[in-house]
Amino acid sequence: MKWSSFERRHIGSSEQDVKEMIEAIGCNSLDELVDRTVPEQIRMQKPLDISKAMTEFEFTNHINELGQKNRQMKNFIGQGYYGTITPAVIQRNILENPGWYTAYTPYQAEIAQGRLEALLNFQTMVMDMTNMEIANASLLDEATAAAEAMIMFYNTRSRQAQKAGVKKFFIDKDVFEQTKEVLKTRATPLGIELETGSFEDVVLDNTYFGALLQYPTATGRVVDYSNFIEKAHTNDIKVCMAADIMSLALLKSPGSMNADCAVGSTQRFGIPMGYGGPHAAYFATHEKYKRHIPGRIIGVSKDKDGHPAFRMALQTREQHIRRDKATSNICTAQALLAVMAGFYAVYHGSEGIIDIAQTIHDKTQSVRNTLEKAGIEIVNNTHFDTLTVRADQSQMAKVKAEMEKAGFNLYYGQNTISISLDETKTWENAERMSEVLVSTLAGSDQQFDRADQVKVPNEFKRTTSFLNHDIFNMYHSETQIMRYMKKLENRDISLTHSMISLGSCTMKLNAASELFPISNQNFANVHPFAPVDQTQGYKEIIDELGKDLSEITGFDSVSFQPNSGAQGEYAGLMVIKAYHESNNDHQRHVCLIPSSAHGTNPASAVMAGMKVVVVKCDDNGNIDVDDLKEKAEKYSDELSALMVTYPSTHGVFEEKIKEIIDIIHAHGGQVYMDGANMNAQVGLTSPGLIGADVCHLNLHKTFAIPHGGGGPGMGPIGVAKHLTPFLPTHPLHKTGGENGISSISAAPYGSALILLISYGYIKMLGQKGLTKSSKMAILNANYIRAQLKDHYDVLYVGSNNTVAHEMIIDCRNYKRTANIEVEDMAKRLIDYGFHSPTVSFPVAGTMMIEPTESEDKDELDRFITAMRQIREEIRLIEEGEADKKENVLKNAPHTARMIATSEWDKPYSREKAAYPVPYLLDAKVWSYSRRIDNAYGDRNLVCSCLPIEEYQAV
Numbered sequence: 001m002k003w004s005s006f007e008r009r010h011i012g013s014s015e016q017d018v019k020e021m022i023e024a025i026g027c028n029s030l031d032e033l034v035d036r037t038v039p040e041q042i043r044m045q046k047p048l049d050i051s052k053a054m055t056e057f058e059f060t061n062h063i064n065e066l067g068q069k070n071r072q073m074k075n076f077i078g079q080g081y082y083g084t085i086t087p088a089v090i091q092r093n094i095l096e097n098p099g100w101y102t103a104y105t106p107y108q109a110e111i112a113q114g115r116l117e118a119l120l121n122f123q124t125m126v127m128d129m130t131n132m133e134i135a136n137a138s139l140l141d142e143a144t145a146a147a148e149a150m151i152m153f154y155n156t157r158s159r160q161a162q163k164a165g166v167k168k169f170f171i172d173k174d175v176f177e178q179t180k181e182v183l184k185t186r187a188t189p190l191g192i193e194l195e196t197g198s199f200e201d202v203v204l205d206n207t208y209f210g211a212l213l214q215y216p217t218a219t220g221r222v223v224d225y226s227n228f229i230e231k232a233h234t235n236d237i238k239v240c241m242a243a244d245i246m247s248l249a250l251l252k253s254p255g256s257m258n259a260d261c262a263v264g265s266t267q268r269f270g271i272p273m274g275y276g277g278p279h280a281a282y283f284a285t286h287e288k289y290k291r292h293i294p295g296r297i298i299g300v301s302k303d304k305d306g307h308p309a310f311r312m313a314l315q316t317r318e319q320h321i322r323r324d325k326a327t328s329n330i331c332t333a334q335a336l337l338a339v340m341a342g343f344y345a346v347y348h349g350s351e352g353i354i355d356i357a358q359t360i361h362d363k364t365q366s367v368r369n370t371l372e373k374a375g376i377e378i379v380n381n382t383h384f385d386t387l388t389v390r391a392d393q394s395q396m397a398k399v400k401a402e403m404e405k406a407g408f409n410l411y412y413g414q415n416t417i418s419i420s421l422d423e424t425k426t427w428e429n430a431e432r433m434s435e436v437l438v439s440t441l442a443g444s445d446q447q448f449d450r451a452d453q454v455k456v457p458n459e460f461k462r463t464t465s466f467l468n469h470d471i472f473n474m475y476h477s478e479t480q481i482m483r484y485m486k487k488l489e490n491r492d493i494s495l496t497h498s499m500i501s502l503g504s505c506t507m508k509l510n511a512a513s514e515l516f517p518i519s520n521q522n523f524a525n526v527h528p529f530a531p532v533d534q535t536q537g538y539k540e541i542i543d544e545l546g547k548d549l550s551e552i553t554g555f556d557s558v559s560f561q562p563n564s565g566a567q568g569e570y571a572g573l574m575v576i577k578a579y580h581e582s583n584n585d586h587q588r589h590v591c592l593i594p595s596s597a598h599g600t601n602p603a604s605a606v607m608a609g610m611k612v613v614v615v616k617c618d619d620n621g622n623i624d625v626d627d628l629k630e631k632a633e634k635y636s637d638e639l640s641a642l643m644v645t646y647p648s649t650h651g652v653f654e655e656k657i658k659e660i661i662d663i664i665h666a667h668g669g670q671v672y673m674d675g676a677n678m679n680a681q682v683g684l685t686s687p688g689l690i691g692a693d694v695c696h697l698n699l700h701k702t703f704a705i706p707h708g709g710g711g712p713g714m715g716p717i718g719v720a721k722h723l724t725p726f727l728p729t730h731p732l733h734k735t736g737g738e739n740g741i742s743s744i745s746a747a748p749y750g751s752a753l754i755l756l757i758s759y760g761y762i763k764m765l766g767q768k769g770l771t772k773s774s775k776m777a778i779l780n781a782n783y784i785r786a787q788l789k790d791h792y793d794v795l796y797v798g799s800n801n802t803v804a805h806e807m808i809i810d811c812r813n814y815k816r817t818a819n820i821e822v823e824d825m826a827k828r829l830i831d832y833g834f835h836s837p838t839v840s841f842p843v844a845g846t847m848m849i850e851p852t853e854s855e856d857k858d859e860l861d862r863f864i865t866a867m868r869q870i871r872e873e874i875r876l877i878e879e880g881e882a883d884k885k886e887n888v889l890k891n892a893p894h895t896a897r898m899i900a901t902s903e904w905d906k907p908y909s910r911e912k913a914a915y916p917v918p919y920l921l922d923a924k925v926w927s928y929s930r931r932i933d934n935a936y937g938d939r940n941l942v943c944s945c946l947p948i949e950e951y952q953a954v
């Protein structure tokens with residue numbers, strides 16, 4: 001291997017390390033271990049057909065060249081995506097900072113206080129701007145957020161309405177096209193009937209349960225919906241407003257019009273368009289819906305010493321606990337982007353945001369004045385940032401040609417052209433664009449009519465202030481905000497500190513060279529609805545990545561719409577449903593799911609309108625084949641699909657997988673493979689080879705997109721040939737199959753920008769490096785197992801006594817022997833400098849450890865040391881040498897503040913508490929909070945920023 005190869009940077013251990021690890025396991029070679037682990041009958045027989053590995057330098061040049069194939073335009077397209085200025089301080093300290101982007105979802109709240117505070121700022125910002133009572137910490141995009149609102153209204157209909165079979169949902173015709181399309185996808189399987197019309201004409205009787213309005217509308221109109229909403233409420237119809245966050249700085253808020261829910265994108269708060277994403281959508285509503293809100297909600301609680309502390313609230317709504325009864329299937333959302341949008345608000349404050357919004361509005365008014373003076377009629381008589389003019393086909397073609405010559409993209413609708421302005425459009429841009437429009441549409445000249453400090457008419461004007469909290473008024477200089485960002489970053493554990501061995505979540509290296517291209521303006525600044533001839537760079541990447549992922553999964557084709565694994569599950573099941581329906585098998589609606597499945601599986605099946613039937617697992621953690629057979633027979637006529645994770649969530653390659661798949665196929669069902677564990681498969685076997693029909697890939701697990709503290713992610717699906725025709729389409733961009741289902745996401749290729757990361761990962765590793773990575777992931781897991789097996793029971797092993805790329809250790813006994821819960825161990829690991837592995841999934845009271853190939857032997861050894869030492873600490877309790885209540889585990893994590901108190905009343909030393917092993921003397925991470933009280937936070941729900949004194953004084 002060449003010194004410059006990326007493979008040696010990506011894979012942690014040296015050849016010498018590998019030798020030692022193989023010896024410790026008791027194998028002769030890496031290949032022998034792999035042969036023992038991956039069943040022979042499913043092994044890939046020939047190497048992956050993937051191009052040769054590029055070095056990092058070669059890749060950087062290659063991707064820059066591709067970037068130049070995307071034409072840089074001034075986009076006036078709008079429709080939910082706008083130019084925005086990412087403050088450089090945010091770009092450098094958040095977006096490009098692994099301290100922020102490599103963090104995990106904040107399940108271990110004590111070492112996630114930084115990002116939890118940042119997300120709480122986001123929620124507070126959303127609540128303020130919308131004037132709603134509660135907001136979540138982001139959803140995937142505006143269209144899916146609107147769909148979630150529809151479903152929330154549907155599920156919370158009054159008992160009467162349910163009895164009466166009320167199932168109609170109204171969509172105003174002036175809602176964004178992509179939102180309408182996603183609503184269609186989401187409504188159909190649940191039996192919701194969509195009616196599209198004009199909000200001014202529709203008669204909303206009691207056959208409706210809800211309505212969706214765009215604000216300002218897609219054509220740019222500003223409407224006071226108060227009357228509409230009031231009327232809707234008289235029939236118990238709930239109203240959701242999809243509201244542009246920037247416009248709310250000047251315009252009356254959804255809350256002040258009495259809307260029941262407000263959703264939207266926060267993209268234009270500093271998040272690049274990126275050809276469609278990732279961006280954070282917001283979801284805000286009334287407090288009374290708090291138990292029905294989809295996605296994560298950050299709440300305030302207190303730690304063991306009574307200090308305020310944050311954590312994820314009301315988790316009993318979520319799929320990982322409620323499964324098929326969850327409020328949504330959301331797992332990965334858009335945490336990093338929500339953090340960025342929150343900081344945008346912190347940095348600009350209300351004054352800054354009003355200034356930005358006012359300038360956009362002034363420029364828009366100026367364009368309007370100019371056009372009107374030239375005799376061009378504007379369709380919308382009110383506006384914030386968007387103007388629509390009528391045009392016939394020939395006019396439209398002419399305008400388009402002239403505009404593209406000038407470097408401008410507008411939005412070309414049916415018989416209209418729309419123009420949206422934003423923060424990045426200069427006065428010169430506005431003037432030049434007006435000039436071209438006037439000359440092509442009116443055939444004349446018109447002096448640009450500049451307007452300043454244009455007043456919003458009183459009836460639409462915002463009268464409430466926002467972002468009054470100190471947080472939004474303290475950090476307006478760069479020094480201030482830089483220090484604030486660093487302060488929060490320092491409260492969190494990320495991959496910059498140590499291994500995060502999260503079973504099932506695959507936290508591997510997110511290499512700098514993979515991430516570099518996302519800051520490149522040639523990619524970041526592309527509108528998702530830009531004409532295809534301008535986006536050839538993206539096209540080449542998407543096509544090539546699709547080809548590579550098809551090769552890796554053994555499938556025919558790939559769809560890039562799903563923005564997370566869970567959305568991939570939903571998309572895959574909808575494709576399966578469409579396939580059955582094309583065969584006239586409308587009755588196939590049963591989805592078999594093993595009890596060991598991830599919570600998103602049953603939640604997604606319910607969203608796809610399926611009935612979940614749980615299949616048992618046997619004592620070895622494998623699917624109980626007899627039970628599967630029985631259920632497949634029982635539901636033979638109605639069988640739609642089996643969802644199966646491979647290797648299993650129990651960390652083994654089930655030998656019977658082929659038999660399982662044959663049983664399902666024999667009964668006419670399709671097999672959905674949850675690809676979260678692809679990291680053990682790449683180059684060794686594949687879903688297609690095993691015989692599955694669909695699988696999703698978590699690009700944010702296996703393919704190196706960072707977790708971002710809970711998103712972004714990408715969950716593309718691969719499908720076998722017979723399913724290709726049904727892949728999801730998009731209303732504004734040709735993609736998907738010829739009989740494709742309607743859209744899953746707002747953008748044609750989901751969060752296209754971060755596809756560059758996975759593309760880089762594959763191109764820099766090449767066939768050999770990809771396969772080697774899978775092998776090393778298996779080696780590292782087996783090494784940990786070998787080193788821990790005399791200390792802990794490993795729950796499941798394969799028939800040749802090996803584990804796959806992860807393993808479960810059993811901690812259930814310690815409750816009885818020492819009063820120690822697995823949670824105590826997770827918190828104690830923090831004192832040792834580690835983020836805990838996955839806790840209590842898929843088996844309660846256990847830990848699932850997945851080291852990944854990127855961790856080197858030294859790091860694995862530190863983790864092993866910590867785990868062994870913790871076992872000894874438990875033993876001291878078991879043997880009565882340590883107290884059952886006052887011990888290092890129950891009191892973990894220990895904060896610096898606690899260790900530094902003058903009074904030390906614990907029966908163990910400060911040294912034992914904070915420096916139990918020598919490697920900590922070299923580098924110690926302190927937990928900011930002591931153990932956080934979850935129940936208290938849920939009982940006393942607070943989801944917005946605390947008064948500043950409470951942050952500082954206590």
Ligand SMILES: *Cc1c(COP(=O)(O)O)cnc(C)c1O
Nearest residue numbers: 331332504564565566598676713
């Ligand atoms: C992570 C995971 C999912 C969900 O993926 P998201 O991208 O978080 O939606 C589904 N199944 C398994 C087994 C997982 O580990």
